[in-house]
Each structure stands twice: as C-alpha cells, then as structure tokens.
Amino acid sequence: MRVGLFIPCYVNLFYPNVGIATLELLEKYGCQVEYPQGQTCCGQPIANSGYESKAKDTYLHFVNTFQKYDYIVAPSGSCTYHVKKHYDIIDQDEKVKRVRSQTYDLTDFLLEIVKVDIADASFPHKVSLHQSCHGLRGLRTASGSERLVTPYNKWEELLSNVKGLQLVQTAIKDECCGFGGTFSIEEPELSVKMGKDKIKDSINSEAEYITSGDMSCLMHLDGVIRRNQYPIKVIHIAEILNSRI
C-alpha cells in the first residue's frame, strides 16, 4: 500500500520530529511511505479566515500532489478534516473525490486501515489526552461528551496499549484548547485563557504530558506553557506511539 505522507506546514517548519515519528511508525507497520516534495498546506488558515475562494488553488495543489497514492496520511485531525469537509468548493472530479476519501488522520489510519495494536511502544509517564476538536467532532475520532452514543475513543484505544503509559482524566473531558487557527491571533487574550484553563486542568490531573493528534493545538498550548513556565510538557501522539525506552 502506497502512502503519501502529508506533513502540515507548521509541523514541517517547527516540529520535524513529529513528522519523523509519523514516517517511522507508518514504515514500521509495513506501509510504503513517500513524502512528496512540493507539498504545502491544506489551505485551512485561508479558508477559516473567510477566504476559501482564494484557497482553491491551494486545494488543487494538494490534490495534484497526492493523487497518485492509495492513501494520504497526516499527523493531524484538523488538516484531514479540512480536506474531507471543505474541499467541496472545487470541482468534484474523480481525482478530487478519491483524494478526499483516501485522506486519513494518523490515528484513524493506524486503527482502521493498518489495524495495528501498538504493542512495542513504551512511554512510562502520566499523560492527559487533548481531544482536538476537528478530530473529535469533525472526524468523530471519539464519541465526545455532547452526544448520547455508545462511548468510544480511538486515541485512547491506541494509547492504552503503550507500555507504562498512564492515561489521566481531566475534569472537563473535551474542551477546546483555544487555538482555532487564526482565532488564536484574532482573539489572543481569549485564546490564551482557553489554553491556560486546558493546561491547568491537565496539571490538576497530575499529568506530566499533554498529548493530542493535532500539533497545532499543542503548539499553542506549548507557547502558553513556556511563557508561564507551567510544569507540564506537550507531545504529539505519533511521538508516543513511536517511542521506546
């Protein structure tokens, strides 16, 4: 199975280790992974700012870059959700339809397509899970607290097999971290406050790490953590799943 690795723009620039962990994980589970050069961004920052009409070229660039793969995998629920949900404004030819349906977030891909049970990862720490909103309510990676459906949580399913990892529960299970893309700079005071509350909830649950399927949320939380020197760290779920002692 040929997998095109999509590394979100900010991960590429700031968090290469998340990309490396994603790549290594996919390879470990037998995927033939390629990272197509020339990839840029899913276009979400432009569209969420209210300029989706200007993002069409970026969408097409994404589709053209990834069309030759069986699957497109990204370590991001948010970017994946954007491709699946909002690429409806470009012509829906076969190519576009296929790329949209074959784009997966890493967690989903590992569980639903590769069907792994992470057995050899080890991360002996107390970890709280931040269920990123686009993964949670966009891709339905977990059931969420609002709806009355049979509870499930794919992130927790993967993390529960990591040796030594102790998942701690925060008081409010699935509150937004306050990143929200351009929201974080349009309403910075509010965004930072939401981040602080999220972090404090994790610290109160005695977590050493906050993990998430989305590095964008974690980039925001990490910025707040370092500014305030809070005693907690962030780590992307791919890094945990790929970690060994």
Place this chain on the structure above:
Amino acid sequence: MSNDHATLGAAYLADEPRVDWHNKAVFNFRHLRDKVIHANMPEWEEMRSQASAIKQHTLEHLDDYLLQFEAKAKENGVTVHWASTAEEHNQIVYSLIQKAKATRVVKSKSMLTEECQLNPYLEARGVEIIDTDLGERIVQMLDQPPSHIVAPAIHLKKEEISDLFNKELGTEKNNADPTYLTRAARKHLREKFVSAQVGITGGNFLVADSGAVVVVTNEGNADLGCHIPPIQIHCVGIEKMIPRWQDLGLFVRMLAPSAMGLLITVYTSHYMKPKAGGEMHIVLVDNGRSDQLGSVHHRNSLKCIRCSACFNTCPVFRRTGGFSYHTVIGGPIGSILMPNKDINEYKDLPFASSLCGSCSDVCPVKIDIHNQLYKWRQEINAKTTASTSKKIMMSFASKALASNQGMSRINRLIRPMLKSLPRFMIYNRLNAWGKGREMPPVPIETFDQWYKNNRS
C-alpha cells in the same frame, strides 16, 4: 471596530477571577444537561433527529402552518396580529395598551421583545413596563440587557444583586442570601402583578393545529401575568411554530434539559382561549425571519428553540460573557442569526469562535452552528469591507501555498526572523501570538530538509 467581540472580550478577560466564576456558573448548565439526559433519555439522539426533521418540515410549510394557526386561534376567540418588523410589533402592542387605557404592564421573559426593544418603546410613551422574571427584573433595574437568553442575570454576583435590592427594594444591607433576596422580589412583584392592566409573554411554541401558545417558566410569572390582568398579549416569532399538539411531547421534553438541565420546567403553560371576561392577543413577528428562510446556508438556524445549550457549552461565551456579543441574542446561535440582520454591525461575530463544534453537537434541533459560522466568514469577506491588509496577506499566502516552492519560501522568510531577531523585536505589540505565548522553537532543520538529508 472598537466595540467588536475581540475588544469587548479582551476587556472582560482582564478580570480573570470573574471570568473563572462566570465560566464555571455557565458550564454548570451544560453539566446538568448531560446528567439529566444521560439518566432519563437514552434515545436522545433519535429525539434530536426527530425534532430537527419536524422543524425542517415546518419551515418548508411555514406559510401553511401560520394560516392554520391563525384560523384556529380566531376560532378560539383570540385576536391574531402580524408584524413585519420590530417597529410594527411595538406599535401593535402599544396600540393595545392604549386602547385598554393601561398604564402598568407586566412582562414575563421574552427574547423577542428584547429583540424588538419593546421596553424603551413603551417607556418613551409613558407606559410602566415591568419585567417579572427575577433575572430580567434584576437587569432591568440595572438598565442592562440580559447577558444570557435563559439566565439573564448570570453575569451578576449575589453581592451585586444585594446592593441593588438594598437600593431599589430596601432590603437589608449586605444580606446576599439568595432566598432572602428572592422573597423580597416576590413581594415586590406580587404588588405589580395584581395592579397591572396588561400582561405580556413571549412564547416557546406555537401549535398550528390547536392555536395554542406554549410558555415555560419555573417562577410562575408568565401565568400570574396572564391570569390577573384582563388583557394578555403573547409576542412570538413566526419560527416558533410546530405543526401538531402531539409534537409537544417531543419538544417540551427536550427544552428544559437542554436549557438548564431540568427534566421539565415547573410550569408548562398552554394558552388556547381568553379567560372569562378577558382578551387574548397573539402578535406573530417576522422581523427578518422570512428573509433568512431564503438563505441556503442559514435557513436552518430558524429551527432554534432558544434553549441556550449552545451558549452553555461554548468556551468563548463562558469566558467573554454575554455582553461581548454586543447584541441581544449572542452566543453561538446569535453569531449566525445576527449577521442576517446587519452584516456590517455583526461581521465580527462569526469570527468569535474557535470553530470547536460543540454547539452543533449539543443543539437539540441539530443546527450545524459551526458550519454556519464558517459559511458566514466567507460571506462576510465577500460582502463587507473587510480589512484590506488581511485580504492581501491571504492572497499572498494562497499564491505561495499553491506552488511547489511555497514551503521552502515561507521557511526562508520565517526562519531567520525567529532565529536571530532579538526577543523585543519578536514580541512586540504587532505580534498577537506573542501576547501570552512563546513562539514555537526553531528546529535545526525542517522536516523537508530532514527528509532530503535522510531519505532521498
């Protein structure tokens, strides 16, 4: 805009202990909602689908149902009035008051009359209008609008209410016991109920097949206001329609849990015919609703039953307070309703969201609020004079991101800046990110570079 959500929200956020208090108070409604639904309504998701489908059907046939409602209400001896605009609504209500030579009017909670600004209209014409819901009475005394559509005084601390009642009602100084204060209001308002000549209510549901207006309260104030004065007036938005009496079994069951986590309100009142010797009027109000029906993306916002579940779950509303939305109906639902009324005045509201989507998942009638916020953002940039610098930046970004060299160009631009500029140059007032956050660390190489060095 100096009174936009970002500015007003930031001002509210300056008092962090109050923000935490408000956040907790509002989230408590969400918490109670979860509890009561989990314990009593395992079929909740099916109920949501049903309610949404009934509302959709009703909107598609709204003209027919309004006519059916009107015919039935007339048959019941009720006078039905139609108001296209807020102004017309106010005129109708005032003319009824004038005809009755009334000077004192009691009014139970009604977001519609807030929307129409009925109180100032009547006050300017010498009518004493008293809000009788405790929370509404409190904010009325303070000359404030409600900060939350179900809990109007949720932004006030009991000490503030104690000071207010001390001044207005002569209660003991510094006695902030909620029971004591509520009893004082009870005494004060009972005097008003028995001396008013007209009672006004809003309406939670209009029932087409029976001509009924359904109003829910916990305090009993809607009923006191309708049963004691000889004239009762119900002011209701046309979108509150449901087709059949039987539908109440579903909608009444969903409303109170969504609103405040109650199984059912204390009073669910159904007004069909005037009381013996009394008059009953219903004012059906459009005020932009029938226009909103024509919007492909936003027509289903008219399904709203004003339960406030989206307010209570919203991480933005809880931390910036109701007044940061600078409108009567704020919160997530207000943010998709208000731009329809005035796109320039409310162009900030669809951006006052992290698009987390919790609002859509709590909505009992399944309005896709977060999708509509996203759609409004597109429409606002297309229809209003949005910031040109943002437009240019987005055009630049879209060009860069549509080319193979995009990422390496952006990298060449950002990297030296973050790596070598002194701290004071990075963290200045132009850097909104840096206001409360550190910039992300700059790694030795990008993933792109690592891949080239290690894999290709």
Place this chain on the structure above:
Amino acid sequence: MSRDKILQNIKMNNQGFNKTAYPVYHPIHRVQPSEYVETYGQFVKANRAKFIIVDHPDDIPGKVQDCFPNAKNVYSSLNGNLVPIDHDKIQEIDLAIIQGSYGVANNGATWVRDKDLFDRSIPFLCQYLTIVISADHLYADLYEAYQKIDPDDQSYGVFISGPSKTGDIEQALVIGAHGPLELLVVVVK
C-alpha cells in the same frame, strides 16, 4: 398588509427547497403501567414537591391538613365543584386544593386545566398548592399525556411539576419564586 407580506415572503423564499413530509415518529414508552404511581411519586419528590397516596377521597382533607398545619385560609375545589371566590380574595389564600387531570409518570408533572379552576390565577397566587389526581389518570410520559389531552376541550392548561422556583441569583436554587412556596401532590388510589 404585513400578514400578506410575511406569507408571500415565506412562499418566495421557500421556493427551490424540498418539501419533506411530516416525519412519523414512534416514541418509546419506558414506564410500565404497573410502575406509574411509584415512578410518578419519585419524580414529584425529585421536583421538590411533597407526595402522598390516599386510598379514599375522604382521606384527603385530613392528610393535606397534616402537611400544611399552619395554613389558615384554605380554599378547596375538587371534582368539578368550582367554589366561587372574589378576585381580590385569591391572593389571601394560604392553601389551595385543586384537581389535576393527567399525571406524567416519567417527570412528575401534572396537568391542571381551566375547567377545574374557578379562576386561572388560583394555582399561582396561593401560598401553598395541593393537586389531587386519581391513580388511573397517570400516563407513561409526555407523549402519552398529550395524546390524552384534547386541546379543543380546554381553554387553558398547565403542566405543574413542583413548587415555583428560581436559580436566577447565582444559580442558587430557591424554592418559592412568584408562585406557591410548596406543592403537595396527592394520588387517590
């Protein structure tokens, strides 16, 4: 005329949208008839009201008096006997005892209708309220109750589920807002 303008605008703006049929739904009734009295009682109490069961209508006055020993001015109108009362006297009622016509097992609410009241304001202006309901007038849930209630047969009706209350001051639950300070529900077997 605004009426025509509104209706026209709705018609116009609904053009081009599908017309879906009125959806059929099948509510799930979770409370069995044998459990009505018990479940109803549990919810009445959860709603902060008092609840008693009497075997015979004759037992009502004594039992009610026990619950409200301090009520002096008692007004009672049961079984369609609408005792007349002056309007100004209604607010002097300490305890009103009235007839309820339908009870909802799964939320503890009771339907009180206009034709069982001499004046609609009685259940709201009295200080304490007692609603009497026959055990065979209990129904599983709101769906069933609304099916039984014929809207054409009433000019006004209200589901009452407890004493009046408010949480408008810092969400502190205060029993006794504008309406009655206490509610007693009596089921007659």
